[in-house]
Structure formats: structure tokens, C-alpha cells
Amino acid sequence: MRTRERLRVAASEAVGPYTLLRVARGGIETGTPGQFFMLEAPGRLLPRPMSICLVPRGELAFLIDAIGPGTRALCELDRGDELTVFGPLGNGFRLDVPRPLLLGGGIGIAPLPYLSEALGSPPALLGFRSDRHAEAAVLVPNAEVVVEPTYVTEAMPEGHDVLACGPEPMLEAVRRLVPGAQLAWEAPMACGYGACYGCVVDGKRLCLEGPVLEAAA
Amino acid sequence: MIVNASGCLDALAAPEVARELDAFVTKTITPLPRAGNPPVRIAETEHGMLNSIGLQGPGLDTFLADHLPRLAGLGLPIWVSVGGFSAGDFAQSCARLDEREEVTTVELNLSCPNVDDAVETAIELVAAARAVTSKPLFAKLSPATWDIAELARAVQAAGADGLTLVNTIRGLALDERTLRPRLGPAIGGYSGPALKPVALAAVWSCFRATRMPIVGMGGITCGRDALEFLAAGATVVGLGTVLFADPPAPSRIRAELNDELERLLLPDVASVVGIAHEEELSGETTLDRELRMFA
Numbered sequence: 217m218r219t220r221e222r223l224r225v226a227a228s229e230a231v232g233p234y235t236l237l238r239v240a241r242g243g244i245e246t247g248t249p250g251q252f253f254m255l256e257a258p259g260r261l262l263p264r265p266m267s268i269c270l271v272p273r274g275e276l277a278f279l280i281d282a283i284g285p286g287t288r289a290l291c292e293l294d295r296g297d298e299l300t301v302f303g304p305l306g307n308g309f310r311l312d313v314p315r316p317l318l319l320g321g322g323i324g325i326a327p328l329p330y331l332s333e334a335l336g337s338p339p340a341l342l343g344f345r346s347d348r349h350a351e352a353a354v355l356v357p358n359a360e361v362v363v364e365p366t367y368v369t370e371a372m373p374e375g376h377d378v379l380a381c382g383p384e385p386m387l388e389a390v391r392r393l394v395p396g397a398q399l400a401w402e403a404p405m406a407c408g409y410g411a412c413y414g415c416v417v418d419g420k421r422l423c424l425e426g427p428v429l430e431a432a433a
Numbered sequence: 434m435i436v437n438a439s440g441c442l443d444a445l446a447a448p449e450v451a452r453e454l455d456a457f458v459t460k461t462i463t464p465l466p467r468a469g470n471p472p473v474r475i476a477e478t479e480h481g482m483l484n485s486i487g488l489q490g491p492g493l494d495t496f497l498a499d500h501l502p503r504l505a506g507l508g509l510p511i512w513v514s515v516g517g518f519s520a521g522d523f524a525q526s527c528a529r530l531d532e533r534e535e536v537t538t539v540e541l542n543l544s545c546p547n548v549d550d551a552v553e554t555a556i557e558l559v560a561a562a563r564a565v566t567s568k569p570l571f572a573k574l575s576p577a578t579w580d581i582a583e584l585a586r587a588v589q590a591a592g593a594d595g596l597t598l599v600n601t602i603r604g605l606a607l608d609e610r611t612l613r614p615r616l617g618p619a620i621g622g623y624s625g626p627a628l629k630p631v632a633l634a635a636v637w638s639c640f641r642a643t644r645m646p647i648v649g650m651g652g653i654t655c656g657r658d659a660l661e662f663l664a665a666g667a668t669v670v671g672l673g674t675v676l677f678a679d680p681p682a683p684s685r686i687r688a689e690l691n692d693e694l695e696r697l698l699l700p701d702v703a704s705v706v707g708i709a710h711e712e713e714l715s716g717e718t719t720l721d722r723e724l725r726m727f728a
Contacts, residue, residue: 252677261626402472406477406674410447414484416469
């Protein structure tokens with residue numbers, strides 16, 4: 217069940233160009249892989265949606281790319297700082313897949329470490345825009361890495377149940393190639409609980425019906 | 434009395450938030466279903482946020498058949514926000530809402546910044562609604578108008594029972610790197626704390642011009658903000674953007690408002706409504722008022 221709590225930062229670690237923000241979990245539930253939390257971004261009006269990356273004992277960990285004022289504020293948090301966390305929210309990945317293949321692109325690998333753990337470290341294929349960004353692949357076991365100009369869709373083996381998260385062009389390409397793939401989408405959202413209608417993809421509010429949607433067969 | 438701003442809460446998705454309100458205001462209902470605007474729909478700015486949702490909604494038939502009965506099950510008064518593109522749209526929706534006892538009040542959205550303007554003027558739209566319903570009619574106005582007090586007088590003459598002040602105002606934000614619009618449709622409705630002085634001015638002017646009941650909203654984030662809207666002439670306050678970041682805001686703001694009343698030695702909410710105009714009305718000076726309040 218979703219709850220809202222003020223939590224304390226346990227650690228903030230660099231992973232390549234990204235930041236892994238670890239917060240002491242308090243009484244908040246961990247959720248399932250693909251679900252997300254709204255994180256208060258200090259000094260900003262709106263919280264930011266972040267998918268759950270890992271659940272170390274007693275903690276929640278989020279992988280964050282500092283691309284704007286909100287994500288920068290989150291990446292600047294230090295051990296001991298407090299922030300309000302709301303979740304878990306949305307629907308995660310279905311885990312009843314016989315031959316899983318995890319596909320990730322850039323910061324879209326964020327939900328894959330927890331997903332990999334839940335599925336017993338299945339094969340993964342991760343795409344990044346540079347070698348430095350590719351350092352984040354260390355978070356996903358059993359992963360093959362490609363760097364631009366090679367795309368994950370070019371290196372993708374056939375015959376798998378694909379679970380993917382990445383930039384919209386990547387998800388659109390996967391959707392065309394693999395009907396039935398589970399795709400975790402991203403959209404700016406103000407609330408995370410169905411109030412704002414900001415995060416609609418294909419007529420669906422990602423925060424309620426997603427962020428994982430099934431590619432139409 | 435605290436309500437939500439239309440389009441800022443889905444009571445069916447978050448009934449626990451809705452139940453903290455004194456009435457729930459629906460997202461604007463249009464006669465036909467609408468898919469809404471293309472992404473990106475939300476952009477935070479330095480002092481507020483922009484949205485361009487474009488009145489996404491199920492349309493009147495589905496709303497009446499499916500949503501309204503479930504909303505009524507929440508056990509709080511339901512205000513329905515009505516939108517459209519012609520006087521005929523407003524008349525059609527209001528006539529059908531008039532038949533439904535679940536509906537307490539109808540709010541006429543005359544001011545969505547994210548859809549093309551209706552051809553008819555606010556006066557014609559209010560008159561069309563008035564002709565077909567005896568429910569209380571509140572006209573929701575934009576502050577981005579030449580003279581909002583004059584507009585308020587006009588919709589009052591056309592049959593409105595009250596005013597909802599204010600809707601968002603048009604705004605634009607550009608991407609940090611590309612310098613292109615951050616919202617898909619470029620321009621959106623600006624809301625949040627930056628809107629508060631604009632909204633307060635609208636409430637102030639319309640209270641003086643009409644003495645109609647006013648639902649005041651625009652950038653309210655705390656009890657003190659709510660108190661100021663009441664003082665400017667609102668009888669009800671609406672919460673919008675604050676609900677996105679802080680779902681428990683209704684109960685928090687209610688408690689803070691009571692603390693503010695106590696701190697200023699004001700007996701109740703009713704005693705505050707319009708108090709900002711009191712000097713003008715009674716000839717009382719600021720000093721007189723302070724002496725009286727703190728005697």
C-alpha cells in the first residue's frame with residue numbers, strides 16, 4: 217500500500233555519471249520491480265517520479281540522472297538529509313515470464329537491478345551513449361553492453377520475453393519488433409497518484425495504469 | 434470550507450484525499466470524450482508549474498452513467514465542472530446534470546487556457562446554462578482579462594450564483610538546452626504560488642463588484658494563504674497545485690487556518706470573509722481596527 221513518509225538519506229554514491237541515492241526505508245513498502253516513488257526534490261515545487269532501483273536491507277535506492285533542477289537537487293542530497301517519499305506507485309513488471317530478457321537504455325536501466333534480482337539474474341542487454349554512462353552497467357548482473365552508435369534493438373536476440381525501460385525512441389522500436397514486450401514508460405508527472413493527467417501515454421495515466429504497459433500484439 | 438480545484442484531484446483514484454474536502458469538484462466534463470493534448474503536458478518552472486492537459490475526459494454520457502454514481506458513493510457534495518465549445522454544449526450538459534440529484538453545484542469552466550476559446554462570450558454561456566438548470570451555477574473565470582470585475586458583473590446579470598476565481602493563466606517555458614518549448618503544445622496554464630497575488634486581486638475586485646459567493650483559488654499552499662483569500666472576499670477556498678506535491682494538504686491547511694484564526698483573535702471563518710474591505714465599508718481606519726482586534 218502506498219504511504220508517505222519523511223525518510224533519511226543513508227548514502228549517495230556515484231555510478232558513472234549517475235547518482236545512486238539510498239534512503240532508510242522507515243515503514244514504507246518496497247513495492248515490486250517497475251513501480252516508482254515520488255521523491256521530494258528539495259527547494260522545488262513538485263516531487264520527481266523515480267523507479268525503485270534496488271532494495272538493500274532496510275533501504276530504498278534510486279538511480280538518478282541530474283538533468284534538471286529537480287534531479288540536481290536530489291543528487292546533491294547528503295547522508296543524514298531528509299526528504300518526503302510517497303509510494304510505491306503504479307504497476308510494475310509481470311514476473312511470470314519463462315524466458316526473460318531485460319533491455320535498458322541509458323538512465324532507463326534504473327528499474328532493472330531490482331527486476332534482475334526478482335527474476336534470478338536473467339540475461340540483460342544495456343545500451344548507453346558513452347563508455348562513461350556504460351559504467352552504470354555494473355548494477356545489472358549478466359548484462360551485455362552496447363554503446364552508441366550501436367542500439368540495443370540491433371543486438372537483441374530473438375525468442376525472449378522482453379522487459380524494457382529506456383528512452384521513448386527505444387521503446388517505440390522495441391514495441392514494433394516485439395509484440396507483447398513489457399515496456400516501462402516515462403513521462404513528466406506532477407502528482408504520481410492520478411490527479412494531474414500529466415503522464416498520459418496512449419490515453420493511459422502512467423502513474424495508475426503504468427508505468428509498465430504491454431506492447432500491443 | 435475547502436474544495437479542490439477542478440482537474441487537480443481524481444476522487445476515485447484517491448478517495449482518502451477527497452474525503453478531507455468539504456466538497457469534490459470534478460475535472461471539467463465536455464459533451465464528447467476528449468483524448469487531451471499531446472505530451473509533454475507538465476513542466477515545473479521556478480515559481481510555479483505549467484500544464485497543458487487539454488480537458489482529457491470520458492465525455493458526458495460515460496461520466497453520468499459510470500463516474501457520477503461512484504463519486505456520489507464517497508458521501509460528500511459533488512460539484513461538476515462543465516466545459517464546452519458553444520452555448521449549446523453548456524446547455525446540453527447542464528440540462529442533463531439538472532436531472533441528477535447527486536450533483537450539488539455546477540461550475541462553468543469559461544476559462545480553460547488549453548483549448549480554443551468558445552465562440553460565444555461568457556455571458557451567452559452562462560445564460561444558456563441558467564436557462565436549463567436550477568442548480569447553483571458558479572462561473573470560473575480567468576484573471577487574464579481586461580476587467581475581471583466587469584466580467585463578474587456581466588455573468589452575475591446573466592444568472593450566475595457565484596464565481597470561481599481563478600483559473601490558470603497562459604505561460605511558456607523553454608528547455609534548458611534546446612531552447613524549444615518544454616510543453617508539447619508550447620503554451621500551457623500557469624499555476625502555483627506565483628499565481629496567488631493575481632488570484633487575490635481577482636477575488637478582491639469581484640467581491641467589491643458583485644458580493645457574490647466566491648470560491649477563491651490560486652497558489653494556496655498553507656493556512657495563511659487560505660486566510661488571505663477569505664479576507665479578500667472568498668467564502669470557500671480551492672486547492673490545486675498543492676495537491677500534486679502534498680496529497681494530505683486539505684487537512685493540514687484546515688488545521689493551519691484554525692491556528693491563524695486563533696493567532697489573530699478571529700472567532701471563526703465567517704468573521705473573516707471580506708474583512709480586507711472593512712475599512713472601506715465602515716470608514717474604520719487601520720488603527721481603529723487594530724485597537725478593536727487586540728483590545
